[in-house]
Amino acid sequence: MSNKLMGLARLCRPANLPTAAADIFAGIAISCFFSGIASVDFFLVDTGTIALLVFASVFLYAGGVVLNDVFDAKLDAVERPERPIPSGVVSVKEAAILGIVLLLLGCLFANWVSDMSASIAIILAATIYIYDVIAKSHAFFGPLVMGLCRGLNLLLGISILGELPIVWITIIPVLYIFAITLISRGEVHGDNKKHIALAAVVYAVVIGLIATGIAIHSTNLPIAAPFLVLFAFMIYRPLFKAYTDNSPEHIKKAVMAGVISLIVMDACWAVGFSNWYIGLGVLLLLPLSLMLSKLFAVT
Template sequence: MMSKLKGYIQLTRPANLPTAVADIVAGVAVSLTLMHGVEDAAAMASAHVGSILLLCLASVLLYASGVVLNDYFDRNVDAIERPERPIPSGVIPSRSALAFGLVLMCLGVLSAVMVSVLSGVLALFLALTILLYDAAGKRHVLFGPLTMGACRGLNLLLGMSLFGEVALWWMAVIPILYIGAVTLVSRGEVNGQNRSHITLAFFMYLGVIASLWGLMFYAGISFIYLIPFLIVFAAMVLIPLWRAYKNNSPANIRKAVKAGVISLILLDACIAVIFAGWTAGLSIVLLLPASLFLAKQFAVT
């Protein structure tokens, strides 16, 4: 019984779930500031805490469904490359994993619908994009990373939909570019030898950093607030990436992917700082210790 419970928990990638919450909080911070200004954002957040929690729940459930279904569709490959995972090891039957993933997905969409029609529509599109990636998209060199990135872009927009509208929809390009880079790097987790992917990912990471810098000028904030968050974010993703390039082993590549996934929290913190100030960014950074702790207990990829 305990082994099955642990298996189901492993399927959801617990260490990654705080990153889904970070997307929502960043999107909410942008929405609150645009609608009510920095001064009133905190008060409005308190007034809408129920809706914010529902969006966080929707995001976590949808993310969990995505990684569960990913393992379901990868069960035959994992039987060869990662036989220790819950499905190929026989801890969780494949049909049970499929049902578990679909239930999580439906509950995620339902949670979003309870906030607004737009939130529900975005959650539905996110669910369909997750299915597209898991079932077919990830097998394509270019389409796979873009589809995975689109999932994160939609998740950010889901947070922005708190008040039933999304003003800065084009900001979804930032997580699309970022997760596209992380997904490219992950192509070498099993066999290594992916320096060309790492090189392209490096320039995509630079594009993300440049986008955040440009977003700072768009929002009209002082660089003093963003710089500390941006430096930590850049260091967390670029140092492991360099090590993976220098020693192009599966172990180093996995570390680079792990750093990329967890550093989503810092990326979201940068977005929050730009629109809602350093306190909003710090509130997202507080998710980092939980993610790092869980990463020591459960696999990130």
Template sequence: MLYFEEVFMQTQAINSPSIWGYLQLMRPANIVTAWADILVGYAAAGGMSMIADVWLGNLTTYELTPLFWLLLATSGLYGGGVVFNDVFDLELDRVERPERPLPRGDVSLRAAIILGSGLLGIGILAALQVGIVSAVIAIAVAMAALIYDGFGKHHQWLGPLNMGLCRGGNLLLGISVIPIMLWERWFLVFIPIVYIAAVTAVSQGEVEGGKQSTGLLAIIFALLVVAGVLGLGTLDVYDWRYCFPFALLFAGLVLPPFIKATQDPAPITVQKAVKSGVLSLIVLDSAVAAGFAGWLYGLAVLSLLVLSRFLGNIFAIT
């Protein structure tokens, strides 16, 4: 991966000294995890029936256009959110993380603000192509992200809840492809809210180290999420048998680093736990997606983990 990074940096040094910095600010690996949220919401809303009709030749690919718009929307919202994260943290990063693009001077503060604003705007406009409901949800997600960046993340309990709401809103954005289904599937937001709250709580110890009590709470939350995902089997449209192997994989990926961070809450251990937690969100999404739409769809969502891990070896995740 270092070779690819070196080649890319040499290329961009010739063409534009800022491209690499812009990409680092946007955290591409994290954006891929947001795609998984949309695909889960899409499946929960019954969007897979449209895909099946396309395969059977009953519809044209035009019917899938809303899904593509929502994937673009979440890319803009997530990318804009993480860019503003670095904008708000500039002075702190000068001390704690001078290797980041803004304190290092790869991207100017003004350029970062323009980039972040543009990405959030793209996210909202893309959602509007699906409908007013999707646009309203996109605006809410953008606002929640900005509140987290500027205020929420500095609070021990509000921060994790705030970030969880961002990811929950992202899942609702996927469901909004069929707006009426929001009334029937709204409760699904609690899955990403609880899980991301756990990951965010752990991430508060990335610089100075964490607390064993926080790590223990994160483990409890992760177990609750697994139980909740399997518990969705009470729904007529959800098959827990398709979900089970993906849920087992999720538990196997996320629990060991969480346990290790609890036993040894040093910064490096916490950072590894957070990275694993962020990437494992794709596995969690694949479990829910498989329950709603079958194991093949679950595997399709899980395949995003390969892309996200690849990008995670090139670009920072936390």
């Protein structure tokens, strides 16, 4: 039984789940800023609503990665036989039921927040399914749809007040995830220097857009600058190593760093549109994610 539970947990990618929660916290800070509400007061008072949306996001993310392994079962049997499904720890049927239940729970929790949150959650669940079933096999369409999932997750956080005061910001995580997905194309066989070089350019665009967005709408760019520097350091250091030594091992580390650094990106948004201590609070999810990454695979 313990092996079964561990296998089910591994399917959910626990190390990645704090990144989904971080999106929600960043989205809430953005929503409060544009709605003229003090974010610190909102975080202290509306803890129940926040918890519902965090659980919705985490369930949707977990459901998506579980179903990803369901539809990749045959490929993983060849390329990643150590994963729970090809190793026989969890059956395809068990994993499929788990993934579907998690997606439904995510939509249900979002529905308890607002109709708008429910609508975004349903669209996000559908987009996740499209990626898992169809899009991921396409060189361009796959990274784009994966990015849309992350953009919708940030939008889910922004929807907490029942409105969408700003939408364009969600383009940035779309670009970012597009870059990470490009890098991941070399996880098994390596030899993807062109994708890594393109990802480096996209990363630079992402950092520039975050800084520009904060500078245009608030006066917090000087406070957000150290967070942006940390973000750049965390994503570029392993990316440079993956380019110089274009092996699956270093590529996998670059992908892992990109995924976990989503927390730092969200901390940049939080400090840019609220206060430094809100950003620091989001950043505290980073050690949790890093700790879990020692126990569970990120990719």
